[in-house]
Amino acid sequence: MPRRKNLVLKEKSRLWGAGGKLAQSSLIVMAWQAVRLLMLAIWVIFAARALGAQGYGVFSGTAGLATTLAGFAGLGIGFLMYQRVVISPAEFSHRWRQTMAVTVASGFLFACMFVPLSLLVFGTVSAQVIALIATSEVFLFPLVGASAFAFSAHERMGWAAALPAISAALRLLAVMLFSYAATTHDLSHYLWYHLAASAIGSLVSFVSVHRILRPVRAPLSVDKSDFAEGLAFSAVWFTGGAMASLDKSLVLRIGGSAMAGLYASAYRFASVLAMPIDAMVMTAMPRLFRAGAGHSSYPRLVAYMSTATLLYGVVVGGVLWLGAGELPWLLGEQFADAVPALKWMCLFIPIYGMRQLGSQLLVAEGKKMSRAAVDICALGVMALLAHFLIPAWGLIGAVAMLLVTEALLVLVIWGTALRFGRRLPA
Numbered sequence: 282m283p284r285r286k287n288l289v290l291k292e293k294s295r296l297w298g299a300g301g302k303l304a305q306s307s308l309i310v311m312a313w314q315a316v317r318l319l320m321l322a323i324w325v326i327f328a329a330r331a332l333g334a335q336g337y338g339v340f341s342g343t344a345g346l347a348t349t350l351a352g353f354a355g356l357g358i359g360f361l362m363y364q365r366v367v368i369s370p371a372e373f374s375h376r377w378r379q380t381m382a383v384t385v386a387s388g389f390l391f392a393c394m395f396v397p398l399s400l401l402v403f404g405t406v407s408a409q410v411i412a413l414i415a416t417s418e419v420f421l422f423p424l425v426g427a428s429a430f431a432f433s434a435h436e437r438m439g440w441a442a443a444l445p446a447i448s449a450a451l452r453l454l455a456v457m458l459f460s461y462a463a464t465t466h467d468l469s470h471y472l473w474y475h476l477a478a479s480a481i482g483s484l485v486s487f488v489s490v491h492r493i494l495r496p497v498r499a500p501l502s503v504d505k506s507d508f509a510e511g512l513a514f515s516a517v518w519f520t521g522g523a524m525a526s527l528d529k530s531l532v533l534r535i536g537g538s539a540m541a542g543l544y545a546s547a548y549r550f551a552s553v554l555a556m557p558i559d560a561m562v563m564t565a566m567p568r569l570f571r572a573g574a575g576h577s578s579y580p581r582l583v584a585y586m587s588t589a590t591l592l593y594g595v596v597v598g599g600v601l602w603l604g605a606g607e608l609p610w611l612l613g614e615q616f617a618d619a620v621p622a623l624k625w626m627c628l629f630i631p632i633y634g635m636r637q638l639g640s641q642l643l644v645a646e647g648k649k650m651s652r653a654a655v656d657i658c659a660l661g662v663m664a665l666l667a668h669f670l671i672p673a674w675g676l677i678g679a680v681a682m683l684l685v686t687e688a689l690l691v692l693v694i695w696g697t698a699l700r701f702g703r704r705l706p707a
Contacts, residue, residue: 313442314560318553320449325549327456328471329542329612336468338542340414341549342533343399343406345526347418350395352519354423355384357511358503359430360518366434374499377431377490382501383511384427392419402534413472417479422448428486431494438564444489448482513649520656521640524690525552527660531667532679540671543619544679546612551626554597558590558634562641583642590638594631602627618676625680632687639694651697659690 329337362376392415399411425448432441455478459471490496529548533541605623609616643652663686670678 309439310442310560310564311557313439313446314556317442317446317449318556320446320453321553322550324449324453324456325546325553326611327453327460329546329616331456331460331466332468332471334542334546334615335538336471336542338533338538338540338545339403339406339410340468340471341529341545342538342541343403343411343414343530344418345529345533346399346402347395347414348526349519349523349530350391350398351388351419351423352522353515354388354391354419355380355427355511355515355518356387356508357513357515357518358383358507359423359427360514361507361511362427363430363434364514366431367436370435373431373434373494374496375502376434377494377496378499378501379503379507380427380430381424381487383503384423388420388423392416395419402530407469410469410472413469413476417472417476421476421479421483424483425486428490431490431496433563435494437493440489440493442560442563444482444486447485448479451478451482451485454478513653514644516653517640517644517649517656520653520660523660524656524663524686528663528667528679528683531664531682532671535667535671536675536679540676540679543616543676544622546608546616547619547623547626547680548629548683550608550623551601551629552633554601555594555630555633558593558630558637561586561589562638583638586638587635590634591631594634598627598630601630622676622680625677625684628684629687632684632691636687636690636694639691643694643697648697652694655690655693655697659686659693662686662689 328340332340358376359380362373362380366373366376395415396408396411399406399415400408403411425444429441429444432438432444452475455474456471459466459474463470463474529541529545532544536544602624605620605627608620608623612619640652640656643649663682666682666685667679670682672678674681
């Protein structure tokens with residue numbers, strides 16, 4: 282009897298230890314996410330004021346398409362490194378070299394592809410603007426993501442969250458210098474500052490991995506199985522990026538640059554407030570990966586995360602509704618028409634949170650292609666809704682496009698997760 286009691290106490294201690302470590306990691310990640318949140322919020326204010334609704338709309342719509350295409354940069358090899366090194370740390374040096382080689386090569390290729398594609402989709406946007414955005418968002422920024430994956434694979438979640446925050450701070454510095462020092466305030470001039478910040482952020486990320494994680498020189502090899510599994514991750518990364526970015530491109534193409542600027546300002550503030558949910562999911566991913574591989578089990582983790590996501594979304598969504606009227610004070614009177622859209626965006630935060638949690642749960646369970654297939658269908662629904670709702674209802678139609686698509690995704694993704702056998706405990 283005492284022996285059984287000791288075993289129970291040891292098991293409870295193990296679970297409390299795991300929970301305490303998760304809570305500590307979450308706090309560190311949330312601290313860096315708070316820094317990133319603050320940097321992005323201030324960046325929106327400076328960029329919107331400096332570029333105006335039309336310039337900000339062109340940037341958001343074009344960068345949205347770039348972010349979507351950047352989902353293929355790296356061909357999913359970075360996420361594959363994350364999954365494999367979490368389970369087998371000895372593979373890190375080989376996986377890191379593999380990730381860097383594929384990310385640089387594919388990033389350059391997709392950046393070159395982005396230029397003619399954007400000229401075709403956005404006929405009025407200059408080639409210089411498109412080329413600068415391609416270099417910053419499709420070629421350089423994926424290097425920051427790959428470096429963050431390297432730290433995440435070692436459960437150094439603080440560093441994994443710090444790297445995007447540092448990049449956000451550098452981009453904020455760039456837009457502040459542009460606002461105060463530039464003699465010409467147009468998008469093409471700003472993008473040179475943006476490019477410099479992106480280059481420095483990528484360099485800082487790369488150097489941080491080598492100084493802290495210290496990968497050793499390893500032979501470069503990528504076999505067919507790596508590409509096959511990496512492409513599955515890449516499909517997930519691409520569709521996830523598309524869900525977060527392609528809406529701005531649709532609004533720019535269908536509604537014009539002014540509407541795109543108003544929509545992007547409302548979306549940006551709502552998405553910034555949703556970032557703590559991303560931090561929680563990011564912190565839990567290594568445990569979910571190990572559980573999916575059969576190494577351990579965290580039976581109540583998903584239930585706790587679902588509850589926390591809904592509570593946070595409802596509370597913060599209410600705050601967003603109450604504070605939406607302050608938007609013109611922050612960005613200028615030309616953004617006053619975005620206030621009703623920002624109020625409706627209060628619904629986005631809890632819906633997005635549940636969608637994000639369900640999506641990552643499918644990835645951890647190895648159902649990457651199922652998630653990608655669901656997201657691709659959702660993108661088709663979003664495009665269809667955009668062509669009907671934006672011409673009919675304008676800016677509110679654009680918000681309705683987003684909310685309806687996200688709500689449908691929540692229903693389908695969680696239904697898929699339950700169908701594959703994951704049950705939320707009582």
